[in-house]
Amino acid sequence: MLDQLVARHNSRRRRALMMVTPNEAIAADWAENVRLQIVPQYPKAFVENPCIAIEQEWPTVRGSRKNNRYPYVQLDEVEYTNDLLKQSWSLIGKKLSVHIRGDFRTVRAFRPEGTEFGVLYVNGIWAISPHTRETRKEINKLYREGVFRDRSVDPVALYQQYLAGIALQKSQGKRHPKITREAGKLARSLSVQGSPNEPPDYSYTYQAPRPPTPATVKPRGRRAYFAPAAQR
Structure with a gap:
């Protein structure tokens, strides 16, 4: 009986599915060569790593082994590096792909072929407070x-x-x-x-309002409660 109910459900056309059966809707969603789809299919690489709201820059690695200047990249007048980049003297003069998102004190770097290089950190006073x-x-x-x-x-x-x-x-x-x-x-x-x-420089103290005093009803005796209104 359960098999019959499921078969009957899958064979009926549904308005919510634009007058197609559930089986036809599933086949259309999973088809690779379908011309028109209500829900677009995205590439596998995008689904695994959508990279939404990310800015991409291609800074050049700078530094000088002669002057004992460790390799670094510069973004918006500030230097970024990490322990791996400090030892990568062969990258001087080459470009890295840098992804910027959220807190600008750290960025994620990639090599030109796409392999991840690691997280780069900002130097100096810009590393004190988070900022975009x-x-x-x-x-x-x-x-x-x-x-x-x-x-x-x-x-x-x-x-x-x-x-x-x-x-x-x-x-x-x-x-x-x-x-x-x-x-x-x-x-x-x-x-x-x-x-x-709440950073300490902008914290404040606000005194909460006092709750209202609950109303008190003065108890009255039975004779006073049933007395006429004129005698109250």
């Missing part, structure tokens, strides 16, 4: 314009304080302050993958 590539570019622009001059401090923390000051200045004196563009940038800079939810 968009934030790095905006900070570099502020350095070029002379807004930021001190290059010995954490540039991301300096940038966040800069945005907080502008957002606070724009909201002062307004009855209903709106979310400014600087406040939005500040929120995005604080929500980078790998950063703490």
Whole structure:
């Protein structure tokens, strides 16, 4: 009986399947030479590694064995390297494929033939706070314009304080302050993958409201409860 029910179900055309039977829908999904498919089929390489939301760059490996300068790559004016790249003197002058995603303090490198080279780490003060590539570019622009001059401090923390000051200045004196563009940038800079939810520089203490006092009903005796309203 179960076999008959399944066979009857698979032989009926369904509106949800665009008037085809379940067996025909399965055959169309698994067919390789079908002309039209409702759900597109992606290559196997893309399914195994979709690489969604990844920026790709091809920086040249730099360094000098004569000057004892270990090999590195430069991205947005900052150097990246790791223990393997420091020993790869033969790669100087060649290019690596670098994938950028999320926190810009680390990138994933690949050789030109596609084999993975490993994770490269940023050097210097840029390794202190998590940040995105968009934030790095905006900070570099502020350095070029002379807004930021001190290059010995954490540039991301300096940038966040800069945005907080502008957002606070724009909201002062307004009855209903709106979310400014600087406040939005500040929120995005604080929500980078790998950063703490509430950094110490921007943490705050908010006193929770007290719960309302529960209403108390004064007990009354039976005679007072059944007394007429005029006598209460």
